[in-house]
Amino acid sequence: MTGSISAGSVSPGSGSPGPADPGEQIFADTIARDQRVEPRDWMPDGYRQTLIRQIAQHAHSEIIGMQPEGEWITRAPTLRRKAILLAKVQDEAGHGLYLYSAAETLGADRGDLTRRLIEGRQKYSSIFNYPTLSFADVGVIGWLVDGAAICNQVPLCRSSYGPYARAMIRICKEESFHQRQGYELLMTMMGGTETQRDMVQDAVNRWWWPSLMMFGPPDGDSPNSARSMAWKIKRHSNDELRQRFVDMTVPQADALGVTLPDPALRWNADREHYDFGQPDWAELKQVISGDGPLNRQRIARRKQADSDGAWVREAAAAHAAKHRSGS
Ligand code: FAQ
Numbered sequence: 001m002t003g004s005i006s007a008g009s010v011s012p013g014s015g016s017p018g019p020a021d022p023g024e025q026i027f028a029d030t031i032a033r034d035q036r037v038e039p040r041d042w043m044p045d046g047y048r049q050t051l052i053r054q055i056a057q058h059a060h061s062e063i064i065g066m067q068p069e070g071e072w073i074t075r076a077p078t079l080r081r082k083a084i085l086l087a088k089v090q091d092e093a094g095h096g097l098y099l100y101s102a103a104e105t106l107g108a109d110r111g112d113l114t115r116r117l118i119e120g121r122q123k124y125s126s127i128f129n130y131p132t133l134s135f136a137d138v139g140v141i142g143w144l145v146d147g148a149a150i151c152n153q154v155p156l157c158r159s160s161y162g163p164y165a166r167a168m169i170r171i172c173k174e175e176s177f178h179q180r181q182g183y184e185l186l187m188t189m190m191g192g193t194e195t196q197r198d199m200v201q202d203a204v205n206r207w208w209w210p211s212l213m214m215f216g217p218p219d220g221d222s223p224n225s226a227r228s229m230a231w232k233i234k235r236h237s238n239d240e241l242r243q244r245f246v247d248m249t250v251p252q253a254d255a256l257g258v259t260l261p262d263p264a265l266r267w268n269a270d271r272e273h274y275d276f277g278q279p280d281w282a283e284l285k286q287v288i289s290g291d292g293p294l295n296r297q298r299i300a301r302r303k304q305a306d307s308d309g310a311w312v313r314e315a316a317a318a319h320a321a322k323h324r325s326g327s
Helices: 022-032 045-064 066-070 079-104 110-118 136-153 162-190 194-213 225-230 238-256 281-291 295-308 310-325
Strands: 266-268 273-275
Touching: 045 066, 045 079, 045 110, 045 225, 045 295, 066 079, 066 136, 066 295, 079 110, 079 162, 110 295, 136 162, 136 194, 136 238, 162 194, 162 238, 194 238, 194 281, 238 273, 281 295, 295 310
Parallel strands: none
Antiparallel strands: 266 273
16 A cells, blocks of 8 residues: 555545645645555546546456457367457456446446446447457457557556556566467467468558547547546546557567558657558447447447346345354
8 A cells, every 4th residue: 555645534525625625735745646545545536437437438448358259269279269259358358347347436336337438338348349250350359459458557567546457467468478379369360271371461451540549539539638638547648548559569569460550640750650541430439328339238248238138236245244144
């Protein structure tokens, strides 16, 4: 709990404090000193709600994100590839659990968050609304989607809210493994037949632009960034992280022998960064608003899984109640 503040008598659930509220000053000092806010500390209601929104969206993304790759577990070409993919998809479930737990430290209820997702009142990452058409997509998701997730999430290990930052440390370690397995799979396919190389290039063509969209809208069109950055929940803007991802990925594409589908992509010696084209922002808006290629299918599947698992939750709750009553 390095740098934790103790809010003492200040209620964690209190809303906007009066000017005399000591919690407000302690909170401001904690943020200014780059220390961590912990669950029992006083925090502004907006900070709490912003965290619940982002952490819930992130947790939902991990759980819905199991679907596109999960579809390939039974069709993976070898036992080794099947075992690797199964482990990866299970890791995503674990990430969802850490994140829902972090949201619960803020007073959110996991069942309520799932309901909000299913009813379309909370979002999940746009990327998981695209189809996985060939086994090369599994490799490209590992390389590009997990790669983008790492770029976005490593700075979140320094997020100002303790439980979120600590969850991100473990998640990022696992995401790094995921990215390497994707790259290794693609390397293997690129060393295979002409057809396999074509499959990889086709998958890269389909996933490149949606991967860039994962970082969110451009900074000028990102209503939450300024406040989240002032509170040090987010450490970098959407565009900064997108640039970091492009700079990291271009040399990897060269080593792999694939072409990134962007004619505007070139090294800019003055900026010491790659210049690149803009994703189709209208498409991102459409996917986020629930009208992407597979939004309905993804939510229907999640809804089905939720109702299939209801008896397990009921049994666990009955078991816990029995133990509480001592019978
Ligand atoms: N998709 O003002 P901003 C993974 C929404 S990685 C959907 O810029 P903010 C690992 C945004 O929520 C993927 N919605 O928002 C994995 C807001 O709407 P709201 C998950 C998006 O929060 C790999 C509105 O647009 N990672 O799962 C997207 O400051 C492989 C305005 O945007 C995270 O969630 C989008 N792409 O910045 C799993 C990371 N972009 O909520 C399986 C944590 C924006 O006001 C397989 N999250 N929106 O109604 C973040 O870093 C941030 O929330 C951003 C958005 C950067 C995503």
